[in-house]
Amino acid sequence: MTEKTNAHQASFRDPSGYIFHDGNTLRRAIKPIYFPQYNSLKDSGFFKSLIANELLIPHTETAASSDEIIITPENIPFITNPYEWSFEQYKHAALHTLKIQKYALSKGFILKDASAYNITFHKGKPIFIDTLSFDFYEEGTPWRAYKQFIMHFLGPLALAKYHGTEVFKMMQTHIDGIPVKLISSLLPTRTKISSVLYPNVHLLAKMESKHSEDYKAETKIAALSKKSQENIIESLYDYIKGLSLKEASEWGDYYNKTNYDETAFEAKKTLIKEWIKPMAPQKLIDVGGNDGTFARTVIDSVPHIIVTDIDSNAVDYNYKQVHQNKESNMLPFVCDVLQPAPGIGFNNTERNSLIERLAEYAPDVTMALALIHHITLSGNVPFEKSAEFFAFFSKHLIIEFPTREDSWAQSLLVRKREFINHFDFYNETEFEKGYLQYFTIEKKETVKGTKRLLYLLKNKNLEA
């Protein structure tokens, strides 16, 4: 069988196999080197049990020959990366990984790597997506992926506890996780008396620098019983489960601070519902959608919804709602529109940029409510530029334009102080001029009881 030329850029590290695009379908090829493991995982019912417990992405074996087995995993509409998760999401991803490792151990397997990229969110829950991450457990061996778990999960989470969730963005610059030494140096000194953080981070960093010169691999590694390994996993699990943000500012009830009353709020909801329903979108994204309040007005009729926000707390609050209401079609994640996640890793192609992923996702409807004044006034982005951004991945765009009279737009303008005149272009006419370069106006209405306009725009590149 010939090597697929359309192999996915993210799967060259593991020699066991690779994922590739077969038309629009993502498939995974398994090489003979991994056949023993794969067959054992399959025949022992381990895969089946993981899938039944919703821990691993379901797959079907679609082809098998002596030199390659092809499996086809269930399609995941949108892949989010660790630096786009909120605190609770990150926590759940870590717990999910430990849970799988503990179960694998009990069945005579191990997770051979504990990368955070093996987890993504699907149907409202974390799911493990690297089907070839398992190997045989050898009696007495320590967990090879232990350090990786610390660099990818425990480190970022512990740092977030003390420094806030901005820390997760470090995963963008460190695709292999945050170096242990760095984690250790960034944690407050008092964590040196923590019964979990001292051994798992500080001592680990010490040992790592002590043994970094062992070029011939002569140092003997002591045996570690299975029970001991389970103890490590369980204590990490307990610690991570109990983690909370130091500055746990409860998502500050954003909508109580907004400048329109109940009637205007409802009017906006009704308008959105009325516009979206006839379009019957399959996929919808709400950019800057806070905790998902407006996206939830159509949650029953849209099969897949993404809500992004710059505020990690809002995303967290949204994720908790998804969890509580068992919503399977809502995916919240953190995104700063002014600096969306770039493509990272080897050749800059290992993890796709947000824009690429959004274009691939191709939402039928994009919503940008109460966002444009932030992009334009806080980010100094001309209308034409932001229109270009939305046009790159949107078919239909529902965008809310707070006019200069709107109190929030006012406040942003006033903060420009002596430069306020530089922003005279912030008005309805200029807005339309900018956006009409990429879109046509389908509908336009004033939101009752506010100084805001709601537009329904259609991408010019969309065949009518």
Next chain:
Amino acid sequence: MNFLYFDPGLGAMIVQAVVAAAAGILLFSKSVMYKVKSFFGLVKEEEDTYDSIDVEEQDTDKYDREN
């Protein structure tokens, strides 16, 4: 042992013996504390956002039937 595509870190392999010992002590003391607390009725039920670490062995035939 299959060859690795990332470095597990020798220090990390060695340190696990110490980490496991610490974890063992911690888990043991936690369970003792829990017993003491529950004896005095001081155990508070906490709100859980993620289920237990243990996978429930469930009837996978049910899954088969559904799929």
